[in-house]
Amino acid sequence: MTGLKIACRVCSSTTKKFLELGQQPVANRFKDDILSREEKYFLDVVFCPDCFTIQIGKCPDVANVYTDEYPFFTSSSDYMIKHFNELAEYIKRVYLPTFFPVIPGGAREPQANGFIVEIGSNDGTFLKNFTNIPHLGIEPAGNVRSEAIKNGVQCWDSFFDVGVAGAIVQSMGKADVVVSTNVFGHIPNRNSTLQGISDLLKEGGIWINEEAYLGDILEKISYDQFYNEHIFYSTVASFKQALDRHDLGIFDVDFYNVHGGSVRYFVSHKRNMSESAASKKVDHLIDVENLYSFDRLKHFAVEVKRSKHKILGQLHMIKSWGGEIVGYGASAKSTTILNYCGIDRDLIPVIYDTTKEKHHKFCPGTNIQVMPHYHFNGHNPTNVVLFIWNHASEVYKKEGFKERNWIIPIGN
Ligand code: TYD
Ligand code: ZN
Numbered sequence: 001m002t003g004l005k006i007a008c009r010v011c012s013s014t015t016k017k018f019l020e021l022g023q024q025p026v027a028n029r030f031k032d033d034i035l036s037r038e039e040k041y042f043l044d045v046v047f048c049p050d051c052f053t054i055q056i057g058k059c060p061d062v063a064n065v066y067t068d069e070y071p072f073f074t075s076s077s078d079y080m081i082k083h084f085n086e087l088a089e090y091i092k093r094v095y096l097p098t099f100f101p102v103i104p105g106g107a108r109e110p111q112a113n114g115f116i117v118e119i120g121s122n123d124g125t126f127l128k129n130f131t132n133i134p135h136l137g138i139e140p141a142g143n144v145r146s147e148a149i150k151n152g153v154q155c156w157d158s159f160f161d162v163g164v165a166g167a168i169v170q171s172m173g174k175a176d177v178v179v180s181t182n183v184f185g186h187i188p189n190r191n192s193t194l195q196g197i198s199d200l201l202k203e204g205g206i207w208i209n210e211e212a213y214l215g216d217i218l219e220k221i222s223y224d225q226f227y228n229e230h231i232f233y234s235t236v237a238s239f240k241q242a243l244d245r246h247d248l249g250i251f252d253v254d255f256y257n258v259h260g261g262s263v264r265y266f267v268s269h270k271r272n273m274s275e276s277a278a279s280k281k282v283d284h285l286i287d288v289e290n291l292y293s294f295d296r297l298k299h300f301a302v303e304v305k306r307s308k309h310k311i312l313g314q315l316h317m318i319k320s321w322g323g324e325i326v327g328y329g330a331s332a333k334s335t336t337i338l339n340y341c342g343i344d345r346d347l348i349p350v351i352y353d354t355t356k357e358k359h360h361k362f363c364p365g366t367n368i369q370v371m372p373h374y375h376f377n378g379h380n381p382t383n384v385v386l387f388i389w390n391h392a393s394e395v396y397k398k399e400g401f402k403e404r405n406w407i408i409p410i411g412n
């Protein structure tokens with residue numbers, strides 16, 4: 001347990017801790033062998049009473065996380081590919097300027113134009129939809145960036161901040177649309193990021209930001225969303241406060257059932273926003289969030305402990321009957337569950353996963369080996385802990401639902 005006071009990364013006030021998830025290794029650093037040395041960090045989650053931001057305490061330096069061996073590829077989920085293709089179509093239709101190319105004798109189909117930037121463009125799954133117009137991905141992790149470049153996506157090797165935003169404006173101009181999905185919460189310097197986005201957007205330009213929503217985390221007791229790569233947890237109230245400091249405002253909000261429950265914010269310069277129905281929607285959502293008081297967060301921490309006892313009870317019971325258990329999906333989230341609950345290979349010897357960068361390695365903080373997903377059916381396991389519960393329908397479709405005893409490791 002850490003006794004030190006943790007200052008809010010947004011407003012510098014002293015935060016209040018509501019959850020301790022113990023010592024955790026770097027969530028996505030899979031070990032080559034059991035004896036590999038691992039750095040560990042206390043995973044404490046805190047609330048800022050002044051700007052309502054929810055964030056973790058200490059976290060590893062981002063330069064040690066988004067390396068050339070970063071093992072998360074957006075394209076690992078067919079469902080997520082479809083989700084981002086749909087977002088791309090929507091942006092083309094609604095937010096990018098269109099023009100009518102002159103094709104002699106041919107039909108004049110409207111085409112999207114303008115300049116789009118993605119922060120944390122990963123393997124280019126989203127930006128692949130924009131290779132015929134000016135676009136730019138910002139991605140510090142070398143291996144996923146190379147994948148995007150192979151897909152014809154233009155990328156810079158950078159961590160986004162106000163300086164990088166200035167460099168983009170200088171060399172490519174201001175952006176019509178900026179997009180970030182499941183990345184804004186991973187960048188420690190929130191004020192520099194927001195100022196950069198504010199500088200980068202054209203007059204009338206928009207920022208679309210999607211991330212896991214705290215309301216879903218509380219409701220589903222999905223404490224595995226807390227891992228040391230994921231620094232901030234989203235609420236409309238805290239997001240609005242942080243934006244306010246940089247002349248940015250929310251003009252619409254949507255919710256999606258991806259990554260365990262996500263919120264999508266539509267943001268523009270405040271100076272370009274009209275008083276509209278949108279502000280009513282935002283105010284209403286903030287009223288609902290007022291229910292996430294500090295007491296509610298402390299109650300959540302009690303539910304997390306209960307959830308740990310429940311899953312351990314279930315696994316020990318199966319073992320006591322002589323049953324075998326395997327895991328499915330060596331996600332970053334699984335690292336939190338394994339290390340918080342103290343689950344190791346005596347309970348779960350193997351976790352199957354599709355990412356070849358993780359195959360035959362060991363889950364951070366444990367001696368559990370990751371095996372290729374194509375061995376899953378050969379082993380034909382009965383009891384399977386579904387660590388990627390957020391991809392349940394995709395997995396059940398591939399692996400069969402009725403054939404197995406699927407165990408969801410979170411919730412009550
Ligand atoms: P995910 O929950 O998307 O993200 P995170 O790692 O941030 O928690 O999990 C990604 C992992 O799940 C990745 O290693 C690929 C794996 N995976 C499968 O093994 N099978 C699947 O069907 C899907 C969709 C993902
Ligand atoms: Zn604060």
